[in-house]
Amino acid sequence: MTATQTHCPYCALQCGMTLTPRIPGVRLEPAEFPTNRGGLCAKGFTAADLLDHADRLLTPLVRKEPGNRDSPLREASWEEAYGLIAAKIRESQDRFGRDSVGAFGGGGLTNEKAYALGKFVRVALRSSAIDYNGRFCMSSAATAANRSLGIDRGLPFPLADVAEARTVLLVGANPADAMPPSMQYLDAGRAAGAKHIVVDPRRTNTANGAHLHLQPLPGTDLALANGMLHIAIREGWIDEDFVKDRTEGFAAVKAATNAYWPERVERMTGVPERRLRETVRLLATEQPSMILTARGAEQHSNGTDTAQAWLNLALALGLVGKPYSGYGTITGQGNGQGGREHGQKADQLPGYRRLDDPAAREHIARVWGIDPDELPQPGVSAYEMIDRLGTDGGVRVLWVLASNIAVSAPHSTHVIDRLKSLDLLVVSDIFLSETAELADVVLPTAQWAEEEGTMTNLEGRVIRRRMALPPPPLVRTDLRVIADLAEILGRGEHFSADPRTVFDELRRASRGGIADYHGITWERIDDEQGVFWPCPSEDHPGTPRLFAESFPRPDGRARFIRVEHRDAAELPDGTFPYVLTTGRNMQQYQSGNQTRRVKALTVALPEPRAEIHPDLARRHGIADGDLVELRSRRGVATLRARLSDGIRPDTVFAPFHWPGANALTNPALDPHSKMPAFKVCAVTIALADTPEGTTTR
Structure with a gap:
């Protein structure tokens, strides 16, 4: 039987693996790929167990008594399911307006599906109501990177560069548990004498191997970063030439750090002054150095400013754009990078374009064959949309793809109440998740090994997911369902269920944007083990490393932004200590x-x-x-x-x-x-x- 080279369905490493169909099941083996180099974690090794799992959804489901969520789900035909969905969409939009129907996507969708879903909401539904679970994952780091560096690519260098850094500061990151195959690069660096520092309130498996472990009070990372910058300034460790030649705004940031003297930062964070000083000394004098942040630093009510504070430190030390050096953020979800580039976000169009930018609207409308005025304006973010479900002015018909918000969203009891208030909840998934259990219509979808498409890993490397076996007889791909529903709603001419056709359209749509995929083809991906964006033309080599010469901002300079510590939105007290x-x-x-x-x-x-x-x-x-x-x-x-x-x-x-x-x-x-x-x-x-x-x- 034919072996298929593909990629793990889980985290943003997108480790290489080989699948070989057999009777019964599928044989899964690790494969050589730049991120995993033949290694897999326990999740990856067992990924094929899900392909023929007994819990697999194999047919559409609808409520036995429509409109009564206490009634059981029963099997239905695709025609019946589509009919219920289309009727409710039309009814809701006639009564409550176009924005009463929306979609909630996921960071595990392929680039093609993320692109098609954003297009479906704007073209077939003519609605502004779309966002995705990446809002709960990468949005703070992405916002900080865009406003400071002009581009959001989680790692602006290949993962293998981590092994060459002499000092690595990991802030709120635990790759030993979250993405174990990546640890080989950290291990290689330590074996060569590198010093690693971990910032985490827990002594994690990653922290166990570090030279230093800093344990701040959760929510004080921004003060910690500003305190380190204060020390770097006082000790004369700022890269003055880099700051002068390649950045702007440092004076305001420098003034702000006057308030973050080491003794005060120790009181605020609980991190001893001596460890602050040692960390800054290593970053400044034992170079090349990297600062890598993850969700521990970013999932806060001041997460953007916190990521910015660490970016400020990296810029001040002159780390960014130099070999084996810089600032990066570790993307978590399988397509957390690509999923946020092509239109799933409420304010975004493909290529990481802004939905409120007239030039962007004109370009995308031309690719899509519509009038720019047909495109809605930006909608609200993920939790804001969820919080208003079922209310006047909120979404009343919601389609959830590849996301389990009943578990993953904050204040989940409230989220469940809001989902129950919907006039219609549709969920596409491979299993009956906690969210799908609340749905009026459940649509079974093809799994990772049963479809073609592209993903973009944590390095910005566009890779190809290949089909190793067909989906079960009554299971359809998300691309086909999107195209089918668009056809029923009278907009089918704008959609395709073929992933290669969709990818080629995505390439045209992204052309000239921040995330430019125009020069990336399936053939190049196969030949080159993935292609790094931006890649504006087919003769362009791709861009494994960013910022060597300039930053993609109007003046070519990175921007320092003054940020101040503020307390967490909720602090311990006598009742909740x-x-x-x-x-x-x-x-x-x-x-x-x-x-x-x-x-x-x-x-x-x-x-x-x-x-x-x-x-x-x-x-x-x-x-x-x-x-x-x-x-x-x-x-x-x-x-x-x-x-x-x-x-x-x-x-x-x-x-x-x-x-x-x-x-x-x-x-x-x-x-x-x-x-x-x-x-x-x-x-x-x-x-x-x-x-x-x-x-x-």
């Missing part, structure tokens, strides 16, 4: 809709555990393995305790892969990126008196 922060476990991925169904992964980690310091546990009479009740101002979650002296005594950690953690989290939004404050909320902790198992309410 501890800080909850959330994150990933090695065995699970995102909302767990896929990985919680894999036996090998659930045996290794069968349930979520709240990580608690022994001193905190002792005060509340909690022993390792006890069920504990975490309570915030929004909800309650019951999890099993895991005692660890590697976490701060004032902080509790909970993984977000199960229902529970996000019943507690705060939906306060960053004013720039609209990122919710996932990483900080105030909680109480107590021994639980509930039956065995995890609960939320």
